[in-house]
């Protein structure tokens with residue numbers, strides 16, 4: 371910096387009062403351009419060289435930035451219209467993403483390419499053939515990969531929903547015996563049935579006179595109650611809070627939803643890692659939410675690990691506690707916590723989204739015919755089973771009589 375200071379050629383100028391780079395570079399240029407005849411030519415050249423260097427560095431950075439963060443489409447796949455660098459981002463509706471996504475399936479068929487800046491090229495598919503190729507035929511060639519891992523690591527760690535390779539294989543093996551028909555029926559079925567009974571009873575109370583209810587919030591509350599009981603054996607009473615439209619207390623549900631919302635935004639905000647390093651904005655809030663979630667779950671797990679189980683509780687925590695790792699040892703509380711958080715995200719949020727989306731689609735006037743057919747199927751199934759008096763809920767056994775053949779959307 372001192373090389374281009376006013377002492378080197380621009381002698382009759384005022385010396386800069388600041389030693390900051392910007393002012394010490396700007397100052398001599400301004401003076402030398404004003405009085406070129408009186409200035410040292412070498413000095414002028416040096417300044418020009420410096421500007422060229424700055425210009426060059428900016429250009430190289432821009433090129434690097436462009437190639438590193440530009441949106442890339444999958445070659446050969448159909449894609450919504452893209453613009454350089456931004457891909458499809460400018461034409462995308464983030465707040466109504468699922469509507470936008472299903473409209474693209476209607477336009478471009480069962481598989482199409484989604485290109486977003488700073489994200490890996492993505493293939494969106496609902497094609498059973500492609501899904502079978504990925505999940506079965508060519509399974510070893512497909513992994514979640516680093517881009518997914520960096521976004522989800524803070525919440526999911528090395529858990530099954532985020533792991534690849536050997537780490538995934540081990541957890542999958544441990545989890546596989548939990549997903550038998552018997553376990554699903556005996557552990558999860560009764561939980562869904564009893565919470566559904568509560569939900570329907572609460573809905574009946576709100577039906578006369580009819581009161582509008584936020585269906586998405588209700589489904590997120592209902593599924594959280596179901597899955598927290600399936601995972602840890604605790605009910606969080608989120609269904610009731612949702613139906614009464616009381617503001618969500620700052621309990622587990624609040625932190626869990628906010629954490630996932632902020633993490634999902636990472637896909638649309640490529641600068642999130644900078645915010646995380648600076649510990650500002652949503653990333654700062656995320657830290658607090660994750661701390662709460664981890665402490666809440668770990669506390670439940672530790673309490674259960676400390677107390678001798680009588681084996682009556684048939685939740686996932688109990689099933690995992692009975693399982694052994696590859697060295698025939700019990701899983702540690704930390705590992706159990708990670709596993710359960712993964713199951714909560716994998717089971718609860720998927721189911722909540724599916725139910726909210728299905729309700730929304732069924733409520734659309736153009737789907738009135740489908741709703742009518744669906745009601746017909748359920749009525750038909752109810753005739754096949756012995757209906758418990760006063761029960762407002764379709765019993766589990768009735769599900770076997772529902773062909774589930776209609777596409778809702």
Ligand code: HEM
Pocket residue numbers: 514530531542545712713716717718720721724
């Ligand atoms: C509508 C409901 C659901 C949908 C759409 C859904 C979708 C998916 C998808 C697409 C994957 C693969 C993710 C990947 O490999 O990247 C997955 C994995 C998984 N799901 Fe589901 N899921 C649903 C319900 C559930 C439920 C109810 C549970 C648990 C009770 C569950 C537990 C899991 C687990 C543990 C994995 C990881 C398995 C593995 O990687 O081997 N899911 N789910």
